[in-house]
Amino acid sequence: MSLQLQPDVSLKPFNTFGIDVRADWLVQASSQAQIVEALAVAQARQWPVLVIGGGSNLLLAGDIPGLVLRVATRGIRLLDDDGERVVVEAEAGEPWHGFVLHTLGLGLAGLENLSLIPGTVGAAPMQNIGAYGVEIQDLFAGLTALDRHSGETRQFSLQDCRFGYRDSVFKQEPGRWLILRVRFALQRTAHLRLDYGPVRQRLAELGIAEPTASDVSAAICSIRREKLPDPAELGNAGSFFKNPLVDAAQAEALRLDYPGLVAYPQADGRVKLAAGWLIEQAGWKGHRKGDAGVHRLQSLVLVNYGQASGAQIQQLAQAIQADILRRFGVQLEMEPNLYPQQ
Structure with missing residues (x-):
């Protein structure tokens, strides 16, 4: 063997x-x-x-x-290049941020807003990871997955993946699909997404008036390092809760009670609320019980100060969920997957 x-x-x-x-x-x-x-x-x-x-x-x-x-599979290859659009394929075990830096080093733009997200390439489509106005689905060019039910491999198109906000068919059918490799359509000419104010502000602070894709990546890395703890120094899984989606009427009612509500209208008429804002308003930022806590700088991040058990982290998460539901009538959903299932 x-x-x-x-x-x-x-x-x-x-x-x-x-x-x-x-x-x-x-x-x-x-x-x-x-x-x-x-x-x-x-x-x-x-x-x-x-x-x-x-x-x-x-x-x-x-x-x-x-x-x-x-x-733990590794490998990156170029599959197609018409001089402008380049399809890049990476094995599922490639570290995500290393893959992003590799594509930028090749002069390919598109993934820069997704810099410094932890995890591997294979995990990225499962969550349809996103940051600063870009999601995996915006750059997706296909993937190969193993069907654990039949033992056969299957090619997935964009439509096949049924991407949603932090969602995909791979989450909807847990235990069935094992992603083997993923393909992305990138560009030699950068079409930068600078919709988020903090990114523009950081570029301005750096004195960069005409940024490249690599400049945007560096700015986002700088912002993320300030906001999010390094797992090598303080155990965490990044953003612990999804930003909840509510209907417009509920968002407006909340805004009347909380004029500072951080909310983003969506194309489907719903409104995305900032989970971190809700948690901070409820007073959980910096909360600690034993070695399980809420980060002092980013209320969306739960942390392990050293010896916390998974059950203790889960209990803290459940207490936050119950409090947010009581205060705001909003149900928070965990981003990390819980094992063993309960």
Whole structure:
């Protein structure tokens, strides 16, 4: 067997919250063949399987039975280049930010607003990750996934993925699809998205009047480093709650009570509320109970100060959800995936 099955492994190094739980078995697969073999072994032994990448979108609330399959495949290639539009494919295990920097180094624009988002390329379509006015769906050119039900590979188009706000078919059908590689359509001529004031402001502070895609990436990295703690220094999974979508009438009613409400009208008539603003208004910013807390600078980020368990982080999240629902009538939804499922 080419696989290295590791028994009774701590998953602390494999999740950005730094939660110290154990897996019955761990495999780190560096090829599609190893992924297929690992799934076959798990099926033969009737083990449940948890697939992980960078571990940046996980809240591990207990030990993980069966097999944890870490996708560690690497590789970036250019598939098509007409002189302007370039299709780039990356293996699922590529670190996301490294991939973004690689494309910028090739003179390709498009991914710069998604700089410094933790995780891997394979996880990006699952969440339809987005930041500063850009989402994965805006640059998506297809992906290859393994159907764990049939064992066959399938090519997904933009329509097939059913992308929504932090959503996709891969989240809607949990446990079925394992993303193997993803393709993006990038441009040699930059069409910069500078819709968000903080980005323009940071560029102005840097004295950059005519920014390049790399300039935008550097500005966004600077902003994110100021706002978000580094998981290597303080365990976290980035933004813990989705920005909730409410109907226009509810948003207007909230605005009457809270004139400073941070809200963004959507194309479908609904309104996206800033979850971080709601949490801060409710007084949770900087809150700490034991080693589980809300970051002192960014109320959307829950943190592990060292020895917090996943259950303690979950309890804090549930307390925040209940308080926001009571105060504002708004239900917050977690972004990280909770394991084991409860």
